[in-house]
Amino acid sequence: MFNLTKEDLGRRILGCGDGPAAFNATLTKCGGRIVSVDPIYSFDTSQIRSRIAGTYETVMAQMHKNQDDYVWKDIPSVEHLGKIRMSAMEDFLADFGTGKQDGRYVTGELPSLPFESGQFDIALSSHFLFLYSAHLSAEFHIQAIQEMLRVAREVRIFPLLALDGASSPYFNAVKEYFSTMRFSVDTMRVAYEFQRGGNEMLIIKPV
Ligand SMILES: C[S@@+](CC[C@H](N)C(=O)[O-])C[C@H]1O[C@@H](n2cnc3c(N)ncnc32)[C@H](O)[C@@H]1O
Structure with a gap:
């Protein structure tokens, strides 16, 4: 991007x-220096996890409805997209607690x-x-x-x-x-x- x-x-x-994305977790593992700022970081890991779970079906239904607006090349299908996104969010959720303590996830807008x-x-x-x-x-x-x-x-x-x-x-x-x-x-x-x-x-x- x-x-x-x-x-x-x-x-x-x-x-x-940055929301619940994996860029911070991934770059930190590779030795990078990154801070992410987002209003959702005021919530804790379990609150963000349940919000993600609660909106998953709606987001997927919207993607099915609007599939023609997207390029299905590297990501071949809506189902595959769902798997990639959930995997990235799991990486984020696994890193969020430590990262917040370390000042890598900052609440702000x-x-x-x-x-x-x-x-x-x-x-x-x-x-x-x-x-x-x-x-x-x-x-x-x-x-x-x-x-x-x-x-x-x-x-x-x-x-x-x-x-x-x-x-x-x-x-x-x-x-x-x-x-x-x-x-x-x-x-x-x-x-x-x-x-x-x-x-x-x-x-x-x-x-
Ligand atoms: C569609 S998500 C994008 C997440 C990530 N950047 C990505 O590309 O996957 C938009 C994000 O913007 C955040 N957001 C909303 N209002 C904001 C504000 N005023 N300042 C910074 N982030 C904001 C939301 O909480 C959400 O995580």
């Missing part, structure tokens, strides 16, 4: 809205982050900014990205599409705002594409 190189993976990474300025090298957002354009305003996007740029030297966002598969209506406003604030704003093609057409990320950093 983010074209992260070996060098990038050695930098101090912040994942914004954009557009205000509980971190020092410049604490990270890269701040990532996957499947949150742009994707939920129907629920979050252009102002929220700009404030959130500004905050990510306060705590990190570089921001990467994936994908650039909203949930309906169209480009986010806020993409141009975000690009224009940060370009005029003397940041470079570049769209880059990535290898990952699951949501059909969702194969680009945005990189914003100081010029």
